[in-house]
Amino acid sequence: MSPDASVKTLVIDDRDVGATGDQTILEVAREHGIRIPTLCHLEGLMPAGACRMCLVEVVGSNKLLPACVTKVSEGMEVRTQTPEIKELRRMTLELLFAERNHICSVCVSNGHCQLQALATEHGIDHIRFPYQYPRLQVDTTHPRYGMDPNRCVLCGRCVRVCAEVEGAHVWDMMGRGSGTLITAELRTPWGLAKSCTSCGKCVQVCPTGALFEKGRAVAEMEKRRDFVPAILAGRDEGDDLMP
Amino acid sequence: MLARSIHPEPPTDDLRWKPVIATMRRYGFAQHALIETLHTVQSTFGYQDEVAMRFVAESLRVPLSRVYGVATFYHFFQLKPPGEHTCVVCMGTACYIKGAAHLLEAMEDRWGIKPGETTPDGKVSLLTARCLGSCGLAPAAVLDGTVEAKITPPALLTDVERMSQRAHVRIETEAEEAVTA
Amino acid sequence: MTPESLTQVAEKERASSTPHSLQVCTAAGCVSSGADEVLKALKAEAKARGVACQVKGVGCLGMCQAGPLVAAEPSGHLHKFVTPTDAAEMIAHLGEPPTERLALDADQAFFKRQEKIVLENSGSIDAERIEEYVAAGGYKALAEALSDLTPSLVIKRVTASGLRGRGGAGFPTGVKWATVAKAAGPRKFVVCNADEGDPGAFMDRSVLESDPHRVLEGMAIAAFAVGAHEGYLYVRAEYPLAVKRLKLAIKQAERLGVLGRNILETGFDFHVEVRLGAGAFVCGEETALIASIQGGRGNPRPRPPFPAERGLWHSPTLINNVETFANIPTILRKGAEWFASIGTEKSKGTKVFALAGAIRNTGLVEVPMGITLREIVYDIGGGIPGDRTLKAVQTGGPSGGCIPAEFIDQPVDYETLNKLGSIMGSGGMIVIDDSACMVDVARFFMEFCMTESCGKCVPCRAGTVQIHGLLTKIARGEAGLEDLDRLETLSTMVKRSSLCGLGQSAPNPVLSTLRYFRDEYLAHVVDHRCPAGVCKIAAEGEVIR
Numbered sequence: 011m012s013p014d015a016s017v018k019t020l021v022i023d024d025r026d027v028g029a030t031g032d033q034t035i036l037e038v039a040r041e042h043g044i045r046i047p048t049l050c051h052l053e054g055l056m057p058a059g060a061c062r063m064c065l066v067e068v069v070g071s072n073k074l075l076p077a078c079v080t081k082v083s084e085g086m087e088v089r090t091q092t093p094e095i096k097e098l099r100r101m102t103l104e105l106l107f108a109e110r111n112h113i114c115s116v117c118v119s120n121g122h123c124q125l126q127a128l129a130t131e132h133g134i135d136h137i138r139f140p141y142q143y144p145r146l147q148v149d150t151t152h153p154r155y156g157m158d159p160n161r162c163v164l165c166g167r168c169v170r171v172c173a174e175v176e177g178a179h180v181w182d183m184m185g186r187g188s189g190t191l192i193t194a195e196l197r198t199p200w201g202l203a204k205s206c207t208s209c210g211k212c213v214q215v216c217p218t219g220a221l222f223e224k225g226r227a228v229a230e231m232e233k234r235r236d237f238v239p240a241i242l243a244g245r246d247e248g249d250d251l252m253p
Numbered sequence: 254m255l256a257r258s259i260h261p262e263p264p265t266d267d268l269r270w271k272p273v274i275a276t277m278r279r280y281g282f283a284q285h286a287l288i289e290t291l292h293t294v295q296s297t298f299g300y301q302d303e304v305a306m307r308f309v310a311e312s313l314r315v316p317l318s319r320v321y322g323v324a325t326f327y328h329f330f331q332l333k334p335p336g337e338h339t340c341v342v343c344m345g346t347a348c349y350i351k352g353a354a355h356l357l358e359a360m361e362d363r364w365g366i367k368p369g370e371t372t373p374d375g376k377v378s379l380l381t382a383r384c385l386g387s388c389g390l391a392p393a394a395v396l397d398g399t400v401e402a403k404i405t406p407p408a409l410l411t412d413v414e415r416m417s418q419r420a421h422v423r424i425e426t427e428a429e430e431a432v433t434a
Numbered sequence: 435m436t437p438e439s440l441t442q443v444a445e446k447e448r449a450s451s452t453p454h455s456l457q458v459c460t461a462a463g464c465v466s467s468g469a470d471e472v473l474k475a476l477k478a479e480a481k482a483r484g485v486a487c488q489v490k491g492v493g494c495l496g497m498c499q500a501g502p503l504v505a506a507e508p509s510g511h512l513h514k515f516v517t518p519t520d521a522a523e524m525i526a527h528l529g530e531p532p533t534e535r536l537a538l539d540a541d542q543a544f545f546k547r548q549e550k551i552v553l554e555n556s557g558s559i560d561a562e563r564i565e566e567y568v569a570a571g572g573y574k575a576l577a578e579a580l581s582d583l584t585p586s587l588v589i590k591r592v593t594a595s596g597l598r599g600r601g602g603a604g605f606p607t608g609v610k611w612a613t614v615a616k617a618a619g620p621r622k623f624v625v626c627n628a629d630e631g632d633p634g635a636f637m638d639r640s641v642l643e644s645d646p647h648r649v650l651e652g653m654a655i656a657a658f659a660v661g662a663h664e665g666y667l668y669v670r671a672e673y674p675l676a677v678k679r680l681k682l683a684i685k686q687a688e689r690l691g692v693l694g695r696n697i698l699e700t701g702f703d704f705h706v707e708v709r710l711g712a713g714a715f716v717c718g719e720e721t722a723l724i725a726s727i728q729g730g731r732g733n734p735r736p737r738p739p740f741p742a743e744r745g746l747w748h749s750p751t752l753i754n755n756v757e758t759f760a761n762i763p764t765i766l767r768k769g770a771e772w773f774a775s776i777g778t779e780k781s782k783g784t785k786v787f788a789l790a791g792a793i794r795n796t797g798l799v800e801v802p803m804g805i806t807l808r809e810i811v812y813d814i815g816g817g818i819p820g821d822r823t824l825k826a827v828q829t830g831g832p833s834g835g836c837i838p839a840e841f842i843d844q845p846v847d848y849e850t851l852n853k854l855g856s857i858m859g860s861g862g863m864i865v866i867d868d869s870a871c872m873v874d875v876a877r878f879f880m881e882f883c884m885t886e887s888c889g890k891c892v893p894c895r896a897g898t899v900q901i902h903g904l905l906t907k908i909a910r911g912e913a914g915l916e917d918l919d920r921l922e923t924l925s926t927m928v929k930r931s932s933l934c935g936l937g938q939s940a941p942n943p944v945l946s947t948l949r950y951f952r953d954e955y956l957a958h959v960v961d962h963r964c965p966a967g968v969c970k971i972a973a974e975g976e977v978i979r
Contacts, residue, residue, distance in 0.1 A: 059736035060890045062931045074930060079736045094930070101927045105896035138920060139900045164889065173316070182318035183731065183889070184325040186714070188899045190889030195317040196303055205317065285729035292671060292710055319730070326731040326888075327712030329671050346634030346831065346864045347790035349878050382672065383715070383882075384633040387466045388790035389498030389797055400466040 020086040035077040035088055036064055046090050047099060047128055050165035051078040052215055052235065055174060058166055062102055063128065066090045074098070100132050108139040109188070110146070111160040112218070118231035119219030125163060126218075146191070151201030154224055155213050159191055162220035168192060168212035175237070180206045192220075211237065261311045264304050269297045273305070277312050284315050287323055291330055300331040336371040336378035338416045340409075341395040345384030348392040356394060357381070359406035360413070376417045435691030436699050437577040440568060443690070447569035452488045454528045456480075457505040458516075459557060460491035461643045462636065462675060463498030463797070468517070472502045475518035479525040487528055493556040493644020496545070498797040500538055505557060514538035543813040544795045549776065551784050552760040553800045556644035561679050564686040567647040573692045575766035576651050579658055580700040588659040589615060592762065594770035596782035601627060601718070601755030602833065602859045603935075604781075604848040610752065613742040614660040617750035622662035624653050624704075625746065625753045627723060628669040628676070631715035632831030633882060635862030637786040638756035640798050642669065642676035645760070646683035650693060650706060652759030655766065657704040660752050664705055668723055671710040680708055715832075715886035719934045720745075720753045722888065733890045734934035755860065757786055777803030781847035785861060791828075792867035794819050801846070808842045811865055822867035826950070830859025832879045832886075833939035835946025836872065855946040857939070871968035872951040873958055876944045877905040883940035894937030897928035901944060908955060911962035911971035918955060922948060 014031030021027070022035070022044050029038040034057075039046050050061035057079045064077040069087040074095065077088075089095070106112070106125065114120045146159040166183065169192065173179040180203050184193040194203040213221040214233045222231050260282060263270035276293040280286030290313065294305045301324050310320040324330045342348075342356045357368060360379050364372055371378040387393050390402035394409055396416050401409070458464075458473040469491075476489045495503040500514035509529050513520075513536040520536060531537065550556075559566040567573070579588050593608025614622060626649060630638040642649065653665050669677050684706055687693035695703050714732045716722045722732040724746050745751025761783060765773045774782050781803040787810070790796045794816030801810060807827055811817065818824050826836040835856030837844075844850050848858050866875065884898040904921045907913040925941035925948075932938045948955060957965050964971055 058890070059933060060892070062891055062893055062933065065931055076736055076933075080738075098927055098931045101924070102892050102931065105892055105900065108900065109896045139924075140903060142899065163892075164895070166890075169318075179316035180318060182316065182322035183733075184318075184322050185889070186326050186731075187885060187887040187889045188895055190895065193318055193321055196306055196321045198317075283729075285727070287729035288712055288726065289710065289729075292712065315729075322731050323729070327714050329711075329713035344633065346828070346862065346878070347796070349633075350791050350864065350866065350870060350875075383631060383713070384636065385462070385466070387463050387498070388634060388636065388788060389463050389501070390466060391790065391796075393466070402467065 014081075018082050018084045018086070020082050020084070020088065022088045023090055029082045031082065033082055035066060035068075035075075035080050035082055035086075038082055039077065039088075039090065044090060046077050047131065048078060049124060049128065049163065049217060050167065052167050052171075055167060055170040055215075058170070061163070061165055063099055065095060065098060067092055067095060096132070100134060101138075103129055103132055103134055104137045104139060106163050107134075107137050108141050110142070110144060110162060116228060117161065117219040118222045118226045118228060119161075119233075120229035122229070122232045123219060124217035142188075149194075149200045150224070151199035152206070152208070152224075153201060154208060155200070155210060156222050156224055157192070157200060158220055158222070160220075161218045162192060163218055164190055164192070165217060167215040167217065168221055171211045171215045176207060176209050176211050178205050178207050178209075181212060261308065264308050270308075272297050273309070274312075277309075282313055284313050287313055287315055287320065288327070291320075291324055291327075295330055300334050302332075333371070334375075336375050338376060338397050338413075338419070339378045339380060339395075340413050340416070341380045341382050341385075342368070343385045343387070343391070343393045343395075344381045345388060345391070347388035348384075351391040353392040355406050356392060356404065356409050359410055363410050364413075377413060437581055440573055440577055440690075440692070440698070443565055444569045444571075447565040452486045454485070454487040455507045456487060456489045456524065456528075457492040457495075457507065457558065458489065459493070459495040459501060459503040459505075461494035461498075461556075461640055462673075463494070464501035464503055465675070467501040469502035471518045472504065472516050472521070475521035476504070476524065479521040483525055485525060485528065487525065490560045491562070492558060493561050494553070494640040494798050495557040496548075496553075496797045496799065497538070497795055499795065503538070506532075507558075510540055512538040512540045544797075544799070544816065547805075547809065547814050548800050549784050549802045550800050551764050551773075551776075552641060552648075552757055552786055553644070553798070554764070555648065556640065556798075559645065561644055561646055562682055564647060564683065564690055567645070568690075571767060572647050572763070573651055573687075573690075573698075575763040576654050576658075576692060577698050579655050579766060580698055580702055585615060585659045585661060588655060588766070591766060591770045592659070595765045595773040596770075596777075596780075597758065597761055597765065597773065598781065598848065599755060600757035600761070600785065600860065602830065602857060604858055607754065607758055610742060610754070611656065611659050613740075614662075614750050614752040617743050619750045621664070621747070621749045622660055623746045623749055623751040624657045624660065624662045624665040625723070625727070625751055626653055626665070626667045626759055627718060627720070627753055627755045628667055628673075629711045629718045629723060630670060630673075630756070630860060631718050631886075632833075632860055632862045634790055634864050635788045635831060635860055637788050637798065637861040639670075639673050639676050640788075641756050641760050641786070642673065643679055646676075646680045647687065648760045648763055649680075649756055650683060650687055652754075652762035653706060654693060654697065654704050655762050656752055656754065656759065658702055660750075662752065663703045665707070666727055666746070667706060667708045668711060668717070668727060669708060671712055677708060677710065684708070714888070715882075716888045716934070716936050719936055722934065723753065724751065731888070733888050734936075736933060757861070778845065778847045780849055781858075785846070785858065787861045787863040789815055789863050789865070791864040792818050792822060792824075792869070793865040803847050804845045806843050806845055807837065810846065810863070811842065815865065818865065818867050822869060824865065825868045825870060826866045826872070828856075828864040828866060828875070828943075829862065830857035830939075830942070831862040832882045833857060833935070833942055834859045834862075835942045836866065836875065836950065837946075838950040855949055856942070869966060869968075871909075871964050871966040872947040872954045873905060873909050873964070874966075874968045876947045877902065877909055879943040880905055880940070883936065887936065887940075891931075891933035891937060893928045894932040894934075894940065897924060897932070897937070898940055900924060901928065901941065905944070908958050909964070909969040911958050911964075911969070913959050915959060918948075918959060 059076040065074040067089040149157040504513040597607040598604040717732040722734040741751040
């Protein structure tokens with residue numbers, strides 16, 4: 011599809027804003043300083059629409075829509091902070107905390123973690139659901155990096171950056187449902203995965219402490235994401251499977 | 254264009270690689286042939302092992318992790334070799350309403366295996382099917398390809414016992430293929 | 435092959451018929467009961483005696499629980515529970531009524547109250563011979579569309595018929611076709627969704643096994659209407675018989691010139707390929723199905739863009755379910771007005787249901803839309819066996835809901851079922867009697883959704899686990915009233931925020947049972963007892979594994 015460069019006007023949270031037709035609600039909101047929380051999204055990587063943190067209400071649509079993939083249209087009226095949406099975001103975060111073992115006080119990413127920041131932003135002080143404590147095995151076979159699936163939120167950013175930017179496609183999702191895990195090659199220990207270039211991009215894009223640099227103590231792992239080019243935005247998941 | 258084949262040679266001289274290669278060739282070794290190829294691996298070898306997954310990945314030029322991701326996503330693909338005999342319990346709604354869960358409990362009590370598992374001696378694999386489409390026969394189980402209709406837990410255990418003592422014959426029947434882990 | 439020579443094939447086939455014929459049901463249910471051996475024995479017996487009787491395997495005769503079934507023509511007599519040892523007697527007494535042990539009343543409501551469009555050939559033609567389908571009027575609609583109609587006229591007729599998608603959601607078929615026809619693109623696709631995954635539903639399987647050409651003809655007509663030349667049939671690998679018959683049907687249709695290149699010498703090309711599913715319920719969702727055809731994990735993606743605009747290989751793609759395509763040839767042959775005269779104002783035509791559970795006659799039935807649940811359960815289904823009473827009717831499988839007995843006189847149509855908190859769904863209909871516990875039923879479906887969740891979005895992946903946990907806690911009598919609130923809030927959350935149809939509808943069985951059977955939930959929570967005696971209630975301090 012050719013990019014739609016025509017000018018659109020729309021309303022986000024009672025503010026009139028202008029955009030071009032090929033922009034997403036999220037892009038336009040960010041340009042205008044309107045905060046929509048995201049977790050699986052990272053500019054420069056293909057959007058996934060998976061974490062559901064960026065759900066917004068669009069007047070006239072009976073379904074909530076993910077701002078990261080929904081294109082703007084003329085006269086659109088978007089609400090990003092309704093009581094319902096705020097409650098859904100809170101609950102999404104609670105589900106994530108209950109799903110694996112996110113114990114900030116012992117985590118390398120404490121203080122630099124997106125999940126933690128979102129929890130603070132949404133005022134989460136207790137979790138209404140029982141913790142699942144899955145006890146997943148940590149992979150420390152790589153000389154420089156480690157992977158702790160107990161801290162993984164399955165956002166898929168590592169999978170995408172490795173496939174789309176580095177072009178190595180070391181990582182992918184395996185299994186399904188609550189048993190989904192990130193895997194290197196054929197569940198190969200990371201240190202033995204021959205396709206890995208050790209570039210570390212996956213570690214840098216990981217929103218939590220699931221992927222980390224070895225030798226960092228608690229709260230020392232800060233991440234940089236300056237290498238992700240924005241040109242890939244707008245592509246679809248599965249594009250590399252095109253015939 | 255290179256004159257020689259650009260596709261890798263099969264890992265062993267096992268003749269069972271032939272149908273696998275034939276499937277890939279039919280789709281011109283395109284990446285989207287992955288699932289069809291894994292189906293052929295499943296039906297010829299009975300499961301997906303690392304050697305097969307590496308060969309398929311290399312032949313179709315699909316990343317290893319994607320092959321693994323696909324093979325573990327779909328319940329039809331098994332990563333472990335199946336037992337000598339299989340017992341498939343239908344877990345469709347009609348069978349569940351009529352007590353299929355008790356069949357699984359009985360199997361776990363007697364053989365110590367849950368769905369998807371095989372007894373340590375490799376004799377019996379227990380599997381479940383989402384629906385055999387034989388709802389009129391609920392609850393149903395399939396033992397080595399033979400449908401047992403309206404079966405009770407004691408009857409199932411007796412029949413599985415008898416089946417486990419038979420010599421291993423691999424029968425490819427419709428019902429046996431009608432299995433998800 | 436031209437339209438004229440198609441008529442000749444039909445006439446030749448009709449002329450070759452014998453005075454008597456025995457039709458053995460060889461659909462999955464009867465095959466499970468030994469129909470193949472019956473067919474073999476009857477064939478051998480007829481040959482040995484040298485009688486002019488054609489013995490053939492046909493598609494589903496409907497009443498699966500009495501299988502193997504054999505129909506005799508032209509007498510119309512039905513035989514039930516036939517075994518190979520009955521062959522001698524049946525061949526010796528051709529044309530005579532069967533003995534009491536074998537007799538199945540063909541005049542009972544189960545057969546008489548049905549109205550067959552999709553299943554019109556099921557049980558009368560041999561699915562493995564294209565000539566029989568052609569003799570029954572098959573491929574005539576395609577011939578007419580290609581030679582006498584324009585694509586827009588075809589779409590107009592489908593729209594006028596009022597046909598709605600039979601996969602569950604009920605989207606108007608004509609509107610979908612028009613969208614794909616309008617969409618720009620050098621390449622378009624027609625996909626048939628045959629990934630029937632609802633546990634307790636086998637309509638699509640039966641249609642594919644009994645009358646595969648009907649689906650192929652529907653797809654070819656659709657391809658002509660939207661301007662596609664390539665099609666995929668995405669079938670569950672768990673249906674090997676359906677797959678085998680479909681592949682055979684495609685080969686036969688290509689040989690006869692009604693599929694493939696230059697169809698019926700009109701210059702129109704349409705190629706169909708079968709793709710196997712691999713055991714993932716979520717692949718019934720159209721974007722997951724597309725990912726799977728492309729060889730990937732069956733992860734859905736957000737819509738829009740809808741596949742009608744951007745689907746397979748990014749091209750406009752028409753995706754319809756088996757039963758939807760199966761309606762098309764008849765609609766074109768008999769007219770949109772005729773089709774629209776059946777059913778209700780907003781739900782036209784018929785619907786095939788797989789009737790199962792606590793009911794006398796289990797099997798496959800096709801009924802006009804608008805029929806009441808009472809007629810289906812008591813007249814066609816023969817009522818509840820034993821001295822049990824009806825508690826609920828479950829439609830729509832894991833995406834649907836439980837309709838309590840008090841609504842037994844409500845009509846079966848898309849709107850009414852939605853209003854009652856369920857959905858039409860693809861056609862699973864499970865009758866539940868008072869021996870079942872509704873908390874347990876809800877837990878069964880939630881366990882299914884939890885295992886079938888693809889794991890991509892958080893609400894479905896983690897939410898179904900927590901809902902299942904809450905239901906388990908309730909079933910054990912360990913939950914408090916606050917857990918009931920939590921169950922309701924979380925169910926609503928998963929429904930509102932999940933990415934695809936699986937997650938959005940997964941809470942339906944919970945929400946509908948909470949709505950109609952709250953007293954059963956309360957009995958578990960407040961009184962620590964399961965009224966139906968199904969759930970194992972934990973004694974104080976006891977831990978149930």
